Amino acid sequence: MYNKYPGLSPGLLTDLRSASVNNDCYARSAIEADLHKHILHASLELHRDIVVTTKDVEKLSSEPTFGWETRTYFPKVLGDIIESLAGTIVVDSGFNKETVFRSIMPLLEPLITPDTVQIHPIRELQEYCRKQHFIMEKPLVSKNNGLACATVRVLANGNVYEKTCQADHKKTAKMLACKEVLTSLKNNNSRNKLMTSYFLLI
Template sequence: MVLEAITTKKCQETFHLESLETLGDSFLKYAASQQLFKSYENSHEGLLSIKKEKIISNAALCKLGCDHELPGFIRTEPFDPKRWIIPGDSCQSYVLNEELLSNENKIYIIGSKKVKSKTVADVVEALIGAFLSTGGESAGLLFLNWIGIEVDFEYMPNERPFQVHAEKLVNVRHLESLLNYKFRDPSLLVEALTHGSYMLPEIPRCYQRLEFLGDAVLDYLITMHLYNKYPGLSPGFLTDMRSASVNNDCYAQASVKHELHKHILHASHDLHKQIITTVESFEKLSSGSTFGWESESSFPKVLGDIMESLGGAILVDSGFNKEVVFQSIRPLLEPLVTPETMKFHPAKELNEYCQKEHFEMKKPVVSRINGLHSVTIEVEAYGAVFKNTATASDKKTAKKVACKEVLKSLKEKQGR
């Protein structure tokens, strides 16, 4: 498992670190998020995000990896028998330099190599995944603390600043039935559904802190579910399945599907119009799934956020019981993605298709007019130009739709 964690794609082996990196990344994100949530009870989501980034960024992980002499162990090129040094062999004419690895251990070096900072960070995440996969969360935490990230999963009662009659603000009984979970502190349900535009004296904060926590725990739970349920996936496929399952569009579609949008506490006329438009668009979607990239319209961020904030609320209320969160939120996200139903993001699929067929893909042309984003995707193939311009309220959606149309045209041309 450790060998897999230190092996990069460039080694051209049948295994490499990407699946373990995805697993380790989700665990690290959750471990750091829950630690910050517990440690800074009065800090808003923006400050928590900044603090988290300082812990989990590639730069931070690279520094920790270098501090522990990890780069020398990373495999970045294919195995060459001619350059292999036989352990213990003293017949060869090479010089080994001695270096102290720790207070007691020494390593012997024959040369040096360059390793990208992101590669070091990826290996740190992959090693977290390796320890987690083989020894469970306790082993994952031990590695995190060894590498220099001090976190724990000790439960700390959360001081609540809320004194509200939850039943007067939200339909507690209906929501508990939908979530299959009974809240000990219903004020968490109120906080999880309160938009920033709806601030009353008795509701001192909105859903963003719980969303910060819920985002991390749902990411981790779904990644662990996919990793354990589908062992033996080709490296990288877990990453694609996670991307198709853990994103704002998936959560937003699930929110609309189960009519959670009707329970959001907000006082924004624009948001109200956006939600109505989204619901009408969702009803036209033929697909019953809540994963993947089927939607051609963008969703108000709040719709995805409340799925995460509800996950965060259940986590806090249950004493940080992750299994309870998964049992509650998973039915809302069903059907979850499987290897058979997995669909790649159109931008990634188009890029890989062009590389495989040696088509020339131009750089996307992006513009913004009257608050709308337009993205033009152009590919030269079969002696012709395949081009599409899509417009949406956000750049990502516009690019997704344009890529989808160009890809469709290319495949139709190939099928003729």
């Protein structure tokens, strides 16, 4: 990415790397290549998670998704398949980087680009709050009827923005809650700008 996009800022290059090299990205690639069918294990919980995840991926659009919009939880073992394959090819090829890239890149296509990259909602909310001088409290995570429950709360200009989301796993619940709070903050900011423009006009 550094060689392909030499003019990018270090921050955007970091976003590209984070969006391209993560468990969800690798896990989805493993499912689309049917690699999950070759995992040998004796865990009922893992079997259930893989079945649920596979069904969720099949329901998603066939169009590539480059963001964090899915509610699907991807078990880490699925992402590990891609990393294990890459590691095996590294050793078998005598540590030939080009051979590894040629073998693994087709599994990861289409790749994320500067035009399609999206920042993870948790980090985006943290950066937005820092830029606007808002106070983001530490998310509260609990269990409710077997589901993970995450509450995200932000204090902004005397107002409280709080959202609670549930999901099968706490990471997903926290991500969804951050997305909703971020959307509320941005919508409110847009309304404030419109009102300011209106009063300036009159």
